[in-house]
Amino acid sequence: MNRERMRKEAREIFRASVEAADPSRCIHQNVRLRQGILHIGQAAYVLSNFSKIFVVGAGKASVSMADAIEQILGDRITGGVINTKYGHSCPLQRIEVNEAGHPLPDEKGIGGTEKIVKLLNEADRETLVLCLLSGGGSALMPYPAAGICLGDKQGITQRLLQCGASIEEVNVVRKHLSRIKGGRLCQLAHPARLVTLILSDVVGDRLVTIASGPTVADPSTFTDCLRIIERYDFMDALPPSVIRRLRAGAAGKVEETPKPGDKIFTSCQNLIVGNNRLATEAARAKTISLGYNTLVLSTQIEGEAREVAKVYTALAKEVISSGNPITSPACFIGGGETTVAVKGKGKGGRNQELALAAAIKINGLQEVVILSAGTDGTDGPTDAAGAIADGQTINRAKKQGLSAPDYLRQNDSYHFFKSLDDLLITGPTGTNVMDIQIVLVR
Amino acid sequence: MNRERMRKEAREIFRASVEAADPSRCIHQNVRLRQGILHIGQAAYVLSNFSKIFVVGAGKASVSMADAIEQILGDRITGGVINTKYGHSCPLQRIEVNEAGHPLPDEKGIGGTEKIVKLLNEADRETLVLCLLSGGGSALMPYPAAGICLGDKQGITQRLLQCGASIEEVNVVRKHLSRIKGGRLCQLAHPARLVTLILSDVVGDRLVTIASGPTVADPSTFTDCLRIIERYDFMDALPPSVIRRLRAGAAGKVEETPKPGDKIFTSCQNLIVGNNRLATEAARAKTISLGYNTLVLSTQIEGEAREVAKVYTALAKEVISSGNPITSPACFIGGGETTVAVKGKGKGGRNQELALAAAIKINGLQEVVILSAGTDGTDGPTDAAGAIADGQTINRAKKQGLSAPDYLRQNDSYHFFKSLDDLLITGPTGTNVMDIQIVLVR
Numbered sequence: 001m002n003r004e005r006m007r008k009e010a011r012e013i014f015r016a017s018v019e020a021a022d023p024s025r026c027i028h029q030n031v032r033l034r035q036g037i038l039h040i041g042q043a044a045y046v047l048s049n050f051s052k053i054f055v056v057g058a059g060k061a062s063v064s065m066a067d068a069i070e071q072i073l074g075d076r077i078t079g080g081v082i083n084t085k086y087g088h089s090c091p092l093q094r095i096e097v098n099e100a101g102h103p104l105p106d107e108k109g110i111g112g113t114e115k116i117v118k119l120l121n122e123a124d125r126e127t128l129v130l131c132l133l134s135g136g137g138s139a140l141m142p143y144p145a146a147g148i149c150l151g152d153k154q155g156i157t158q159r160l161l162q163c164g165a166s167i168e169e170v171n172v173v174r175k176h177l178s179r180i181k182g183g184r185l186c187q188l189a190h191p192a193r194l195v196t197l198i199l200s201d202v203v204g205d206r207l208v209t210i211a212s213g214p215t216v217a218d219p220s221t222f223t224d225c226l227r228i229i230e231r232y233d234f235m236d237a238l239p240p241s242v243i244r245r246l247r248a249g250a251a252g253k254v255e256e257t258p259k260p261g262d263k264i265f266t267s268c269q270n271l272i273v274g275n276n277r278l279a280t281e282a283a284r285a286k287t288i289s290l291g292y293n294t295l296v297l298s299t300q301i302e303g304e305a306r307e308v309a310k311v312y313t314a315l316a317k318e319v320i321s322s323g324n325p326i327t328s329p330a331c332f333i334g335g336g337e338t339t340v341a342v343k344g345k346g347k348g349g350r351n352q353e354l355a356l357a358a359a360i361k362i363n364g365l366q367e368v369v370i371l372s373a374g375t376d377g378t379d380g381p382t383d384a385a386g387a388i389a390d391g392q393t394i395n396r397a398k399k400q401g402l403s404a405p406d407y408l409r410q411n412d413s414y415h416f417f418k419s420l421d422d423l424l425i426t427g428p429t430g431t432n433v434m435d436i437q438i439v440l441v442r
Numbered sequence: 443m444n445r446e447r448m449r450k451e452a453r454e455i456f457r458a459s460v461e462a463a464d465p466s467r468c469i470h471q472n473v474r475l476r477q478g479i480l481h482i483g484q485a486a487y488v489l490s491n492f493s494k495i496f497v498v499g500a501g502k503a504s505v506s507m508a509d510a511i512e513q514i515l516g517d518r519i520t521g522g523v524i525n526t527k528y529g530h531s532c533p534l535q536r537i538e539v540n541e542a543g544h545p546l547p548d549e550k551g552i553g554g555t556e557k558i559v560k561l562l563n564e565a566d567r568e569t570l571v572l573c574l575l576s577g578g579g580s581a582l583m584p585y586p587a588a589g590i591c592l593g594d595k596q597g598i599t600q601r602l603l604q605c606g607a608s609i610e611e612v613n614v615v616r617k618h619l620s621r622i623k624g625g626r627l628c629q630l631a632h633p634a635r636l637v638t639l640i641l642s643d644v645v646g647d648r649l650v651t652i653a654s655g656p657t658v659a660d661p662s663t664f665t666d667c668l669r670i671i672e673r674y675d676f677m678d679a680l681p682p683s684v685i686r687r688l689r690a691g692a693a694g695k696v697e698e699t700p701k702p703g704d705k706i707f708t709s710c711q712n713l714i715v716g717n718n719r720l721a722t723e724a725a726r727a728k729t730i731s732l733g734y735n736t737l738v739l740s741t742q743i744e745g746e747a748r749e750v751a752k753v754y755t756a757l758a759k760e761v762i763s764s765g766n767p768i769t770s771p772a773c774f775i776g777g778g779e780t781t782v783a784v785k786g787k788g789k790g791g792r793n794q795e796l797a798l799a800a801a802i803k804i805n806g807l808q809e810v811v812i813l814s815a816g817t818d819g820t821d822g823p824t825d826a827a828g829a830i831a832d833g834q835t836i837n838r839a840k841k842q843g844l845s846a847p848d849y850l851r852q853n854d855s856y857h858f859f860k861s862l863d864d865l866l867i868t869g870p871t872g873t874n875v876m877d878i879q880i881v882l883v884r
Contacts, residue, residue: 164847204759204763205763277764295767296766296767297756297757297760297767298753298756298757298759298760298766298767299760299764300756300759300760300763301752301753301756302752302756302803303749303750303751303752303753303756304746304749307745307746307749307750308745308749308752308753309745310743310744310745310750311740311743311745311750311753314739314740314742314743314744314745314776314778315739315740317646317740317742318739318740318741318742321646321647321742322719322741324738324740324741325737325738325739325740334756336756361744405606
């Protein structure tokens with residue numbers, strides 16, 4: 001039966017995309033040691049030129065990444081410290097693993113970051129520093145500027161977002177309240193040779209954004225911070241220590257974040273080893289082997305999940321009605337990160353909600369299957385990675401007395417798909433390169 | 443300067459799409475008279491077999507369509523009556539034009555429809571009836587069942603939608619309260635030969651939906667109506683006359699709408715002469731002549747305008763960052779009808795709002811242009827068809843002190859683009875095949 005087969009195929013395609021983004025695999029694909037030369041992307045480092053190799057970093061996938069680095073470099077590693085989320089560590093040979101708070105940073109995170117800074121202080125001209133960043137790297141490497149406490153920084157972030165500031169604006173302010181973000185890690189490692197390996201969980205893979213760009217030049221200034229704070233009429237809400245720092249910075253009395261063109265960046269390589277495109281390309285390869293005409297739409301899909309679902313279903317319907325933009329068997333793949341403006345009291349995640357909204361729109365179409373899932377295996381506060389919907393989903397739900405529009409209204413996609421046994425449950429995958437949507441049409 | 447050139451190209455592409463959907467042109471493309479044989483689509487009608495030719499219909503474009511039919515058939519037309527919107531008429535030679543209310547139907551509409559019915563009563567086996575339908579055809583051809591008044595029907599429609607009923611469910615009820623929808627016009631014309639020519643303004647071009655399918659078999663029943671009314675707990679809100687009719691119908695005491703397989707439909711041809719696909723295909727042809735790699739995504743795009751904008755911009759960004767799904771110079775074309783959940787007090791339309799949301803997302807991208815406009819030349823309650831945005835829109839607005847997010851929050855896209863002189867103003871185009879979006883990336 002085609003529908004069952006297509007559902008199975010959708011799961012296989014998703015699995016292929018997650019496997020491609022496995023952190024260890026991403027490191028091994030990009031980092032190779034051959035005859036004493038460490039090849040990283042297009043660059044090559046002659047190890048005999050270095051007396052020390054340090055490994056630092058932060059993120060939910062940093063342990064897997066560090067483990068792969070240990071497999072490659074073994075006892076050539078002098079030492080290392082990485083921060084990861086509680087419950088995400090496993091013992092490494094030469095690199096110390098610190099567990100810390102995520103998504104809310106905590107004192108344990110600061111403690112681990114202090115160790116990283118201490119290590120970097122020992123770096124010299126003959127040191128190679130490998131920095132491993134992945135999703136969560138910003139919260140997991142907290143290091144507020146002197147006189148500013150974690151709570152202050154968090155409060156500012158949350159309230160700026162509430163005022164309507166963009167995430168880019170919030171990041172400008174955050175970088176100027178940190179001792180490690182906005183290129184300052186690169187400053188700390190100077191004059192060492194620094195290579196940052198990045199598993200990107202950010203739409204568009206902007207280096208300045210991922211983990212707040214600790215090894216990337218920061219074009220923004222203290223003056224920009226003050227301007228943003230004025231724009232959102234936010235001055236009165238700021239702790240005095242923060243106002244003092246920003247004003248002192250704007251007056252040139254606090255050192256700026258390192259700017260584009262700064263010579264410290266000439267000894268720094270930033271390399272994205274894994275991202276949503278890697279995952280969607282693996283998905284594409286899989287779909288082609290399954291015989292689908294495939295279009296990868298974008299790896300930068302954003303928007304309210306239930307509305308994005310309508311665009312995906314519009315594509316599926318067009319294939320059926322006119323054979324455009326590709327003929328069936330057709331597959332559309334998209335990646336990125338949608339959002340959900342929660343209004344109901346149900347349980348769910350952006351991927352499950354997208355699948356639920358899609359189910360409503362494809363109701364009755366015999367041979368359409370839509371899967372949406374997070375590559376990290378987690379979707380919202382649920383144990384599911386996402387869900388899978390097809391043209392029969394709504395009818396099957398009706399037989400159980402479930403009204404899909406009601407569940408959607410309540411943002412209760414989790415219980416809807418749980419009742420139908422249509423949740424996609426993978427457990428934590430160890431990687432995070434945002435979400436994948438797969439639309440199959442036969 | 444590329445940006446200016448691209449903006450000009452976007453306008454040209456839109457113009458090409460509107461021209462292709464011109465009602466008169468659509469009729470002439472599909473209806474041809476050669477040596478006494480009337481060719482309509484794949485069918486051919488030997489005119490000497492017919493003693494009478496009637497032309498009926500309703501819609502905002504019905505006058506242009508009827509005019510084209512008069513050009514083709516001239517004094518072979520025995521008589522005709524069409525309903526159109528106030529201000530949309532112009533005198534015809536042999537076909538009577540009635541102006542009536544739209545979007546709210548009125549007594550003038552009923553009057554015109556009564557004339558249509560009277561004409562159809564004169565139709566016999568030797569009569570050819572041409573029925574011309576276009577956007578607004580449902581409201582412009584009102585004919586409530588005996589004992590039911592216009593106000594009752596409207597009230598039911600509005601309140602059912604408010605209760606969360608789908609437009610399909612509302613149509614089921616509406617058809618069973620009408621003497622002309624849901625295939626009943628075909629019944630009235632029987633045993634004449636009936637050809638319905640349709641300019642579709644409906645997502646997916648479903649014949650049962652366009653103008654409530656007056657010449658199409660209706661699979662829904664009076665029993666379905668009662669079920670829908672129970673589903674939305676709506677019985678108490680219904681006028682007694684409506685309840686009586688629906689219950690009598692369900693009990694078999696009122697004639698059902700004609701069903702699929704009914705022999706009356708064997709003498710009826712329904713032909714879509716123009717739709718969104720025609721417009722998007724013309725747009726595609728134009729873009730290709732301009733040198734763009736072009737992908738027509740779908741003609742069935744639905745969803746909240748500002749969220750759909752994010753998907754379009756995700757496609758543009760992907761072209762820039764990875765050359766996918768097509769390489770630049772790239773053009774994406776979409777069609778359909780988005781929606782706006784109005785929360786602010788501004789002025790605008792779905793197309794202008796889509797363009798405004800897109801402008802925010804493409805801010806700073808040098809060579810991206812997005813145009814969104816209604817093919818009828820009207821977008822919401824404004825004098826604009828839509829608007830045009832590019833990577834400089836936000837900066838130009840800032841120089842005028844305009845905050846795009848504020849205007850978006852107020853649903854005030856009209857005044858935003860008016861200030862920038864970036865509205866697309868065409869005046870009424872005479873056609874309506876929904877909206878077009880054009881995304882150009884160089």
